[in-house]
Amino acid sequence: MLNSFDIGGTELNAIRTAEAFDPARVSLSVVAFHADGPLRARYDALGVPVEIVRLRNLYGVRALAQSWECARRLRQRGVELVHTHDVYCNIWGVPMGRLAGARVLASRRWWKRTPRRGLLALNRVAYQLAHGVLANSPAVAGMLRSEERVPQRKIAMITNFLEPAAFERRSSAAILEERRALGLPTDAPVVGIVARLHAVKDHATLFRAVALLEPERRLDLALVGDGPERDELEQLATELGIRSRVHFLGELPARPTAHELFDISVLCSLSEGSPNSVLEAMAVGRPVIATNVGGVPDTITHDVNGLLIAPGDANGLATALSRLAADAPLRTRLGAAAQQTATGYTASRVVGELTDLYQRLVGKAGAR
Numbered sequence: 001m002l003n004s005f006d007i008g009g010t011e012l013n014a015i016r017t018a019e020a021f022d023p024a025r026v027s028l029s030v031v032a033f034h035a036d037g038p039l040r041a042r043y044d045a046l047g048v049p050v051e052i053v054r055l056r057n058l059y060g061v062r063a064l065a066q067s068w069e070c071a072r073r074l075r076q077r078g079v080e081l082v083h084t085h086d087v088y089c090n091i092w093g094v095p096m097g098r099l100a101g102a103r104v105l106a107s108r109r110w111w112k113r114t115p116r117r118g119l120l121a122l123n124r125v126a127y128q129l130a131h132g133v134l135a136n137s138p139a140v141a142g143m144l145r146s147e148e149r150v151p152q153r154k155i156a157m158i159t160n161f162l163e164p165a166a167f168e169r170r171s172s173a174a175i176l177e178e179r180r181a182l183g184l185p186t187d188a189p190v191v192g193i194v195a196r197l198h199a200v201k202d203h204a205t206l207f208r209a210v211a212l213l214e215p216e217r218r219l220d221l222a223l224v225g226d227g228p229e230r231d232e233l234e235q236l237a238t239e240l241g242i243r244s245r246v247h248f249l250g251e252l253p254a255r256p257t258a259h260e261l262f263d264i265s266v267l268c269s270l271s272e273g274s275p276n277s278v279l280e281a282m283a284v285g286r287p288v289i290a291t292n293v294g295g296v297p298d299t300i301t302h303d304v305n306g307l308l309i310a311p312g313d314a315n316g317l318a319t320a321l322s323r324l325a326a327d328a329p330l331r332t333r334l335g336a337a338a339q340q341t342a343t344g345y346t347a348s349r350v351v352g353e354l355t356d357l358y359q360r361l362v363g364k365a366g367a368r
Helices: 007-018 039-047 060-077 088-099 117-129 140-146 172-181 203-212 230-241 276-283 314-326 328-342 347-363
Strands: 031-032 051-052 081-083 104-110 131-136 155-157 191-194 222-225 246-249 264-267 288-292 307-309
Touching: 007 039, 007 347, 039 051, 051 117, 060 081, 060 088, 060 131, 081 246, 088 104, 088 222, 104 117, 104 140, 104 307, 104 328, 140 155, 172 328, 191 203, 203 222, 203 230, 203 314, 222 314, 230 246, 264 314, 276 288, 276 328, 288 314, 307 314, 314 328
Parallel strands: 031 051, 081 104, 104 131, 131 155, 191 222, 191 264, 222 246, 264 288, 288 307
Antiparallel strands: none
C-alpha cells in the first residue's frame, strides 16, 4: 500500500522492491491513494494490478466505508499480507488489512517527524494493530522500541538496498560531457546534493556553508531535485552572492546516477531515516558529507567512509567542504571506502530477507 507514485525515498524503495521480487514467491498487487505519478509506469510495465482508493480523509464515515469495501476486494483476491509503506498508509491500511483477514506489516522509514504531528497518536495505534513493523536502519528500530513502545518481537530491521545499476560507472569523458551539457564547470570542484527541495533537507545551510568559503575557495553547487522551497532557495542564493554558482538542475533520471557528476556529495538533512541518496553516492565512490541524524551514522563512520557533521551547522559544513575540496587523496580514500560499504546493500540480500519476513508472517496466520 502506497500513498502515491511520486518520486521520493519511500516510493523508490517500493518500486525497486517490486521489480526485484521473485514472482514464484510473491504475487504482488498495489493499493494507492493517488493514481498518477512518474513511478506508475514502472508498475504497469511489471503487469502489477493497481487499485486506487481516493481518500478524502484517513478517518470518518466515508473512510470507514472505503476501508470496508477495499477489505472485501482483498478477501476476494485471497490477499494474505498487506504491507503499508508510510504514515498515511499505516493509519488507514493497517485496520483495513485486519478487516481483510490478512497479516499486516507496517513501516517506519522516517526519523523524528511525520507529515503532520497530529498523526503521531494514530500511527502508534496502527503499530499496535499491525502484526509486524519494518524499520530500515538500526537507529529507526531503536526509536520504535524506545519512543513508540513497539515490542521487540514485532520489529524487523531490513535496510534499504541498491539496484545493480547503482554501481555502474561512466567514463571520465562521459561525465565531463554531461557536466558541460548541464552548465557545470569541468575545471573546478562541484559539490552536489540529490534531494527534494524541502525544508527538512536544509539546503539553506549548504548555501550558507558555500558562501562562508568565499573568497578563499570558490565551489560550484549542483542541486538535483525539485520541490516547494525552490523560490526561497533561489532568493537566498542571490542574497548570499552565490547565485551564479548554484545550479538548479531539477529532476534528472535516476540512472545513470547524478552523483557521478559531483566531486563531493552532500546530504545535510535535519531528519532522515536511512537515505537512499547517501547510499547511491557511496555506490559510485563519491566522498559524502552528511548530517549525523537518524540512521545516517548506521551507514557512515566519520573519517572512515565519509564525514559526519551536526545538523544546521553551516560552519562545520564549510570546514568539511574546504577539507575535501583541498585534499584529492582524502576524497579518493573516503570514496573507495564508501563504495566498499555500499556493496553490502545488495538487492538479492535485502529483498530475500523481506520475502522471508512475509513468509514468516503469513505462516503465523493461524495465530491471530
